[in-house]
Amino acid sequence: MSSSATLCALHPERPAVGTCARCGAFFCEPETIRHGERAYCEACGRRPEVSYLEELRVRLWGKRDTWAWLMMLSAPAHVALCITMGLDGMWNWAVLAGADAVVVTAWFLGVRLARPALLLLPPAWMVGLLLKDREALHVVLLMAPPMALALAAFSSTRSQLFFRLEVDPGRLERLWEAHGNNPLASRALLCGLVGLLVPVAAPVAVLLGWAALRRVNPEAHPPVGKKAQALEAMMLGGLSMLGWTYLLVRLKLGLPLNPL
Ligand SMILES: [Zn+2]
Ligand SMILES: [Zn+2]
Structure with a gap:
């Protein structure tokens, strides 16, 4: 065996074909995992935080934002x-x-x-x-x-991905947080805000918030979060429904809308 050849960190009998994009270890061909253009060692490549951010990066790579x-x-x-x-x-x-x-x-x-x-x-x-x-x-x-x-x-991270420029994992993580992590919770919150002006949106906010809350699972791969947003949407929707009901009842009874 030639001493100048770089060997796999895990399998010293095999030559290395590259270094892992996450841990930097040398890996051999059979254990290579590729996400987009990056290669990982087997252990890192299977890590959920590597693959879902990579999946996001590949999905948005070169895509117009x-x-x-x-x-x-x-x-x-x-x-x-x-x-x-x-x-x-x-x-x-x-x-x-x-x-x-x-x-x-x-x-x-x-x-x-x-x-x-x-x-x-x-x-x-x-x-x-x-x-x-x-x-x-x-x-x-x-x-x-x-x-x-x-x-x-x-x-913008999205626009850098459109231009096929590398973005660091922290920015990908934030992009994931904003758009990929439990999007139902964001929609529920939007409904909650709309419900302040448009009565029909209030119950929708409660239902969507409830559905989003049920999805929350920090143990999942990737983790599903935004619990606070889901709860806010439900509270906002609930309060709006109370407010609108109160107004409706007063209108029905022919009472002035302003109680004071
Ligand atoms: Zn690795
Ligand atoms: Zn190996």
């Missing part, structure tokens, strides 16, 4: 602005609007250069506006919302 579709939806407005400005002979603005259109389209198509380019657009407009009118310091405020949007799109 809301940001990508919003970029595409905004493209016609940029093109229209570009043409209007061009027809008016305002070339500086036409060029900026044209750059906007190119960047949002490139974003939608998944061109990675569009990410940093997007961050340059609001400052470019700001410089353009300030060059036109040096006193116009309010344009700094005007450009704050677009800059905030650009930063939000740039730093």
Whole structure:
């Protein structure tokens, strides 16, 4: 046996084919587990927290998110602005609007250069506006919302996955918490809030909250949480139902709605 060959940590008689993406141990071919493009040793690859986050990552890898579709939806407005400005002979603005259109389209198509380019657009407009009118310091405020949007799109985990960029496990975990972990509880809470304005949503919130609560299981793989959200939805729905019933009864009895 050659001493220079790297060997499997678990099976010293076999050559290693790679290192585990989680524990870093050398593993051999028969025990390799792949999730997407990452390889794990057998023990790590079967760990539920590895596989469900990996599954999420693979599912969203290269998939267009809301940001990508919003970029595409905004493209016609940029093109229209570009043409209007061009027809008016305002070339500086036409060029900026044209750059906007190119960047949002490139974003939608998944061109990675569009990410940093997007961050340059609001400052470019700001410089353009300030060059036109040096006193116009309010344009700094005007450009704050677009800059905030650009930063939000740039730093979104979903959008990084769409661009096929690696995201660390902590961010995947947060994405899972927000969207993958007991989504019924979030829907129940939304119903609870809607129930404050629309009576029929209140009982739905109680039912969904109850169903979500029954799903909660911290021992499951992956763990199912959001117990607090489910309880909040039920309480909110219950209180709304009480409130609406109270109003209805007073209306029926012909009493004034305000008891005071
Ligand atoms: Zn491992
Ligand atoms: Zn091995």
